[in-house]
Amino acid sequence: MKVHLIVVKLARGSAFLHNLLLKRYKRRMEVVREGRVITQPMAYDALDNRSSREAYKHYEDYTRYRTFELVADEIRRKYSPEELSRFCVAEAGVFKGDFSWIINEKFPECEMYLYDTFEGFDQKDLKDEVHRSFTEKERLKTHSGYFGNQAENSRQRIAAVKSKLKYKEKCHIRKGYFPDTAEKEKEKRWVFVSLDMDLYQPMKAGIFYFWPKMVEGGFMFIHDYNNRDFGGVKKAIAEAEEEFGRICKIPISDEGGTLILCK
Numbered sequence: 001m002k003v004h005l006i007v008v009k010l011a012r013g014s015a016f017l018h019n020l021l022l023k024r025y026k027r028r029m030e031v032v033r034e035g036r037v038i039t040q041p042m043a044y045d046a047l048d049n050r051s052s053r054e055a056y057k058h059y060e061d062y063t064r065y066r067t068f069e070l071v072a073d074e075i076r077r078k079y080s081p082e083e084l085s086r087f088c089v090a091e092a093g094v095f096k097g098d099f100s101w102i103i104n105e106k107f108p109e110c111e112m113y114l115y116d117t118f119e120g121f122d123q124k125d126l127k128d129e130v131h132r133s134f135t136e137k138e139r140l141k142t143h144s145g146y147f148g149n150q151a152e153n154s155r156q157r158i159a160a161v162k163s164k165l166k167y168k169e170k171c172h173i174r175k176g177y178f179p180d181t182a183e184k185e186k187e188k189r190w191v192f193v194s195l196d197m198d199l200y201q202p203m204k205a206g207i208f209y210f211w212p213k214m215v216e217g218g219f220m221f222i223h224d225y226n227n228r229d230f231g232g233v234k235k236a237i238a239e240a241e242e243e244f245g246r247i248c249k250i251p252i253s254d255e256g257g258t259l260i261l262c263k
């Protein structure tokens with residue numbers, strides 16, 4: 001197996017070699033998307049409502065999606081649908097909704113809150129990030145340009161997110177600067193939250209906002225914890241542990257280096 005992985009790595013640069021290897025080892029490997037090869041897909045189809053294999057070809061980051069499904073199933077083992085209907089789920093940092101849809105699909109009973117500027121990073125968060133030297137200026141420019149300068153305006157972006165949701169009636173879009181946009185949800189209880197706003201200030205605000213209101217057995221996904229481009233996320237977690245005491249943390253090997261927090 002190890003040899004296969006090394007050869008696959010070497011072959012990434014060459015489409016010809018890559019295809020040849022795929023043919024040779026087709027029983028062991030599955031292409032999720034061009035250039036991204038995984039071995040031994042998980043023998044578990046947790047997502048009942050869609051053909052997972054098709055979905056994962058389209059949406060990147062197999063490991064994050066599939067780990068989420070397992071986490072969601074743990075939650076669903078603990079709570080009945082009626083109990084779940086009293087709790088909420090959220091994503092802060094939605095972008096095009098490529099992770100929001102699966103949260104919505106796995107928790108049809110829960111009200112879902114989606115927080116994003118839908119216009120990219122906020123200037124004051126960017127300034128702070130540079131000031132604290134969490135992210136290299138050039139890298140920050142690239143990320144900031146990507147999330148901020150999309151062809152669609154924010155209205156079109158929100159419509160595109162909604163179009164991906166199976167249970168649209170459960171979705172509440174909160175457009176604007178997080179945490180200011182979360183004022184109305186202060187009394188809610190959360191069973192699953194994905195935080196993916198990249199930068200120190202909003203990530204810290206998200207952890208401090210949601211963690212005390214997570215129900216027992218709930219989970220949080222902290223994206224970019226082990227991402228070399230976003231050093232502030234680790235600091236935000238360290239500060240949360242100073243404030244709330246030790247938190248149960250599980251790092252996973254997805255693309256963004258997500259950290260899972262278990263309540």
Ligand SMILES: C[S@@+](CC[C@H](N)C(=O)[O-])C[C@H]1O[C@@H](n2cnc3c(N)ncnc32)[C@H](O)[C@@H]1O
Pocket residue numbers: 092093094095096097098099100115116117118119120121122125147176177178179196197198199202
């Ligand atoms: C990496 S993208 C989210 C990707 C998405 N979770 C996914 O898996 O496809 C980061 C998003 O965070 C949003 N964001 C960053 N800082 C924010 C803030 N303070 N308030 C609201 N949204 C913010 C950006 O607009 C951007 O869309």
